Amino acid sequence: MSKxxxxxxxxxxxxxxxAADLISKNTAIDILLSAPNCPGRYQILFTGxxxxxxxxxxxxxxxxxxxxxxxxxxxxxxxxxxxxxxxPDIVNIGASIGVFxxxxxxxTIEGADTMVKTSDVEIIELxxxxxxxxxxxxxxxGSVQNVxxxxxxxxxxxxxxxxxxxxxxxxxxxPELIPHLV
Numbered sequence: 001m002s003k004x005x006x007x008x009x010x011x012x013x014x015x016x017x018x019a020a021d022l023i024s025k026n027t028a029i030d031i032l033l034s035a036p037n038c039p040g041r042y043q044i045l046f047t048g049x050x051x052x053x054x055x056x057x058x059x060x061x062x063x064x065x066x067x068x069x070x071x072x073x074x075x076x077x078x079x080x081x082x083x084x085x086x087x088p089d090i091v092n093i094g095a096s097i098g099v100f101x102x103x104x105x106x107x108t109i110e111g112a113d114t115m116v117k118t119s120d121v122e123i124i125e126l127x128x129x130x131x132x133x134x135x136x137x138x139x140x141x142g143s144v145q146n147v148x149x150x151x152x153x154x155x156x157x158x159x160x161x162x163x164x165x166x167x168x169x170x171x172x173x174x175p176e177l178i179p180h181l182v
Contacts, residue, residue, distance in 0.1 A: 003077050003079075004047065004050045004075045004076070005046065005047050005053065005073075005077050005109075006045075006054075006072065006073050007043070007046075007072040007105065008020075008023075008043070008057070008060050008070075008071050009042075009043055009105050010041060010042040010043075010067050010068055011040070011041055012040075012042065013040060015042070015064075015065070015067040016034075016036070016041075016043070016044060017034075020044045022059060023056040026059060027052050028048055028049070028052040030047050030048060031044065031045070032045045032047055032085070033085070037105070037130055038129050038131060038132060038133050038134055041105075045085070050075045054073060069104065070105075070106040070107075072110055074109070074110065074113055077113055078113055078116045078117055080123050081109065081112050081113045081126070083123075092141070093124065093178050094122070094146075094147075095142070095143050096141065096142065096143065096144040096147045096170060096172065097124070097139055097140065097141050097181070098115075098139070098141075098147040098150060098151045098168065098169045098170070099166065099168045100115070100138050100139075100140070100151060100155075100167050101135060101137040101165040102158060102165055103163040103164075103165060105128040105134075107136070107157075108126070108128065108137060108138055109136075110158070111154035111158060112140075114150075114154050114157050115140050115150035115151070115153060115154050116140075116150075118149065118150060119146045119147070119153065121141060121142035121146050121147055121150045122140060123138060123140055124139050124141050125137075125139040139181055139182075144169065151169055
């Protein structure tokens with residue numbers, strides 16, 4: 001059975017907590033993460049069947065005001081992305097790395113999912129906002145060609161949203177840098 005995730009991002013901690021309470025009481029979703037983040041934002045990551053996740057997003061948007069920042073529904077999210085939320089992997093660094101950095105957590109999650117679905121790359125770090133003033137990034141590894149292809153696919157998804165900060169491919173990363181990537 002494929003997994004579906006929903007993600008809500010607020011610029012207010014209070015409004016984020018209110019939304020988390022509302023969707024957890026009124027929909028058939030399971031909250032995986034509900035926590036404040038930098039700089040005073042609030043994030044809610046949850047899972048359920050596609051209908052329940054859509055219902056939760058719609059319900060949260062129904063009470064949204066200017067404190068609502070962004071939302072995301074990812075049906076059939078790749079397991080590599082779910083794993084990256086909890087455990088970075090720096091064991092097998094390929095011929096290159098790519099860093100995809102955005103101004104929102106939702107755009108980075110969407111980019112990470114696109115990258116692993118369209119190219120043969122592995123996620124070594126998925127950092128969502130903490131300690132980054134709300135910015136987020138994902139680092140992937142693989143062959144130079146696969147990393148470039150992954151970055152191009154992720155860029156296509158955010159190019160019209162105005163949230164991209166950087167997209168960098170680094171071939172033959174210095175081995176001394178690898179332990180510092182996560």
